[in-house]
Amino acid sequence: MALSKRLTQRDIARLAGVSQATVSLVLNGVSGADSRIPAETRDRVNRVIRETGYAPDPVARRMVQGLNRILGVFTYEPAFPSAQADFYTPFLLGIEEAAENLGYDLLLMTAAARDAFGRKRMFGESNRLRLADGCLILGGQFDGEELAQLVASDYPYVAVGRRDDVGGPVRYVGADYVAATATLVGQALAKGHRRFAYIGAPGNSESIMDRRRGFDGALKGAGELVHFEETEHGNPATQLASIRQSGASVVFFGELTEAAAFDEHARAVGLAVPGDISIVVLGSRPRFQQPERHFTAYAIPREEMGRQATAMLVRTLADPAVVEQVLLACEIVAGDTLAPPNPTKDSFK
């Protein structure tokens, strides 16, 4: 029955003894009192539709209506292997939940063409953006040029994560790293820390710069940055040596994995955390959180970001003129790796 042979409205029309236009009107026209199609005809058509299991072709529909009820999801890094999956999954969960509630399907644009450097490109050979009504963009490393092109175009989009202007304001739902980082610095100051270390990933993406801005801003005048390091896979031993020499009593990490490695090493060589040295993590990835270690950190509301970005995108479809920018607060995770500095150890400088 069902899909065999691909039914069209013409088939339905023939079976019901009406014209194709009438079928379409029955399907989409107002069904109220001011309808121009009487209940009798309407019922006849509907009966045929039910009996045959006809369903309109969404593609043809889109051709004429211009909309699809599809939201695209473009990720600059693929969502696998698993390490990436941990990063993307929370976003996607939020997006999926919101999309389901709003009645949209999601198009994961995994097939995007890559440029000469192997990076995925939105505006490539086969620009498939138009398959969706609009799209969400995820990823740590945005391509500035592509983003600018998007901003300049009339294509509805929302970035997940704050983005600097590129020839115009970028529509985004981000997390307020600046405020959250500043809060944690404030807590460290309140506990008496004055000498700070900062170890973060290199790069100048917004997420990295926001952490640094929050850190610098909150520290200004009240504390001193005595060790600064940009690294992705640092050597904990080297880091510890530098930090001891600098006299820092607390280390801020941009990456949880870095912090975990450092923590393990520090304790292995007999240092107490946070007794001898405090550790603060700026953000976290749920799965990497070891059960026995609760770092003082903040939680990035990834699911909520996904949900709100999706909702914003749908709003954008209705009113493309508005450019919203939303920053969500991060929840501070108290943890147990931030304590007052150890006055004794402080002297080993």
Place this chain on the structure above:
Amino acid sequence: MALSKRLTQRDIARLAGVSQATVSLVLNGVSGADSRIPAETRDRVNRVIRETGYAPDPVARRMVQGLNRILGVFTYEPAFPSAQADFYTPFLLGIEEAAENLGYDLLLMTAAARDAFGRKRMFGESNRLRLADGCLILGGQFDGEELAQLVASDYPYVAVGRRDDVGGPVRYVGADYVAATATLVGQALAKGHRRFAYIGAPGNSESIMDRRRGFDGALKGAGELVHFEETEHGNPATQLASIRQSGASVVFFGELTEAAAFDEHARAVGLAVPGDISIVVLGSRPRFQQPERHFTAYAIPREEMGRQATAMLVRTLADPAVVEQVLLACEIVAGDTLAPPNPTKDSFK
């Protein structure tokens, strides 16, 4: 530039001084020697395309070609909340990886209509299946009627997970629960167990029945099933009491969470696992695996299932006549919860 105003082939044609058909031919026609369009014209058109950033509308393309390079993903249960996510994510990772390699985008059909009972339906009011070239179906609880409809139709699909015939063979990539379960039963027998308990989820879905078939088949004649229980959230205390009374020396669990609860309780009341009682789990969910407890179990190759199902679907698009059925082997996880029975305790029966 780019997307502003939505360029069409007609625009390109006008700018290049040719007809729309020529533009289309330049884009899709053979570019070799037997092309009927000379390099000069070809270059002129290509230049305009490059300058304007034109990209063909995939929807219009689909209208005429019938294909989209989109694979649908239909899940009967939504992928959130997180508990479900742990179940679906590995499948999706495999699917995404394969889809990317094959050059297909993925359409997550989250917006599917629901029936009176709140269950998602593929063939509902708005059947959007045709948006994709074919689709993958995930979920523990398939709707038999819908599956039959799918099998009867000419719509390309592949089920992830083995499915019984419904008016015809179902195209699937599944895991061989029967064999894996039988292997574990064999190991228990080899260690000397003769009295078995089985605690699994209720229902008659293929995955549940396959475990049971593997269990029964391997046990036949060699051991005795002295306790059988169907439950989703069982009471460990009650379970333990029944099992002690039955004299079973090993318990097979269909669900990891059930096993974990039972294990915890057993040890809390002073029983040794596996010293006094062995535990075997039929399958597992990665994330729930506690670090300190490694159950004897088997691993369901979820990512690989996703990959192979995707590949099979793409093969189906090329040759819709063939119905493949693939069962992947599960890897046996030795673990440390299966040991020879304790002859002393055995007497408390």
Place this chain on the structure above:
DNA sequence: ATAACCAGCTAATACGCATTAGCGGCGACG
């Protein structure tokens, strides 16, 4: 010289649907 042919293009069509203009028939109204 005329037919046959070929290269290089274009006109026309179809895909399935939504939408608009409009047609035939009938009752109401002047």
Place this chain on the structure above:
DNA sequence: CGTCGCCGCTAATGCGTATTAGCTGGTTAT
């Protein structure tokens, strides 16, 4: 009795593309 207006429907059109048939002008074969 003529006209207006409304009801119930249909014909026609367009969305952007791929594709096929075919046109035009020039060259070659007969």
